Amino acid sequence: MIAAAVQLTSTEDRARNLREAMRWIDEAHRRGAGFVALPENVDLMGSEEAKIAGAEAVDGPTFQAFAARAKALGIWVLAGTLAERASPGRIFNTSVLYDPEGAAAAVYRKVHLFDVDLADGVRYRESRVVESGRELVVAEAGFGRVGLSICYDLRFPELFRALAQKGAEILAVPSAFTLHTGKDHWEVLLRARAIENTAYVIAPAQVGRHGAGRTTYGNAMIVDPWGAVIARCSDGPGICLAELSPEVLLRVRRELPSLGHRRVGVSGSFSDTDRG
Numbered sequence: 001m002i003a004a005a006v007q008l009t010s011t012e013d014r015a016r017n018l019r020e021a022m023r024w025i026d027e028a029h030r031r032g033a034g035f036v037a038l039p040e041n042v043d044l045m046g047s048e049e050a051k052i053a054g055a056e057a058v059d060g061p062t063f064q065a066f067a068a069r070a071k072a073l074g075i076w077v078l079a080g081t082l083a084e085r086a087s088p089g090r091i092f093n094t095s096v097l098y099d100p101e102g103a104a105a106a107v108y109r110k111v112h113l114f115d116v117d118l119a120d121g122v123r124y125r126e127s128r129v130v131e132s133g134r135e136l137v138v139a140e141a142g143f144g145r146v147g148l149s150i151c152y153d154l155r156f157p158e159l160f161r162a163l164a165q166k167g168a169e170i171l172a173v174p175s176a177f178t179l180h181t182g183k184d185h186w187e188v189l190l191r192a193r194a195i196e197n198t199a200y201v202i203a204p205a206q207v208g209r210h211g212a213g214r215t216t217y218g219n220a221m222i223v224d225p226w227g228a229v230i231a232r233c234s235d236g237p238g239i240c241l242a243e244l245s246p247e248v249l250l251r252v253r254r255e256l257p258s259l260g261h262r263r264v265g266v267s268g269s270f271s272d273t274d275r276g
């Protein structure tokens with residue numbers, strides 16, 4: 001299975017963002033991808049007000065546009081994240097995996113919210129409008145089991161370990177990492193999650209200037225279960241492609257069966273029973 005990670009510079013213009021996303025899905029399909037993953041905020045990079053105003057039910061028209069494209073091309077599409085309507089005035093930051101029939105194979109709502117004051121003066125309070133999801137999701141896709149996460153989730157290894165324990169072989173991390181943090185943390189964290197869970201990591205990303213002082217780091221990439229970066233996007237919008245090979249996954253897991261050697265639970269408790 002060839003996978004594509006998409007890199008976008010989404011803006012406040014929803015129609016434009018959707019056109020751009022579709023254009024890159026088509027291009028990835030043309031280049032042989034059977035699984036195309038889009039970044040966080042694929043619908044809109046903009047103000048909280050704009051996000052709330054544009055939020056939809058999980059089967060709303062923007063979500064459905066991605067479902068329709070998956071079906072039309074006969075491919076798997078991860079609709080990076082879109083704003084999903086929650087309680088009045090609030091949203092979920094939601095990722096949906098569509099199968100080649102256009103059916104939603106999985107829905108994941110971002111768990112860890114980015115409430116951070118960066119040293120460069122930029123302040124984020126994602127939890128002001130976003131509700132935290134309460135469910136870990138691993139989707140049985142035809143080409144492997146896909147564990148879902150979003151952006152800031154990347155900093156919480158216990159989430160990925162839980163996904164691996166639920167059988168995840170491919171970890172999706174659609175993101176909009178800031179330039180300030182991304183330049184030092186993005187690749188290191190992605191490769192660490194791949195190595196420690198002996199899993200593929202596919203990390204589509206936002207890149208560049210989005211307006212309102214927001215600049216994202218880009219470097220959308222695909223990492224193999226050994227931790228090697230096997231595809232990376234260049235500067236600006238685009239795609240990068242790599243094969244997700246069940247044989248490579250099996251070989252790495254045979255050589256390094258660390259998932260079966262765990263002794264310490266997340267609470268710090270020791271266990272003798274969790275042996276591979």
Ligand SMILES: O=C(O)CNC(=O)[C@H](CS)NC(=O)CCC(=O)C(=O)O
Nearest residue numbers: 114124126151152176177178181214
């Ligand atoms: O600014 C935007 O509108 C786009 N960004 C997002 O939607 C989200 C929540 S604010 N960004 C992150 O989670 C960045 C995490 C991150 O950068 C880190 O963990 O270092």
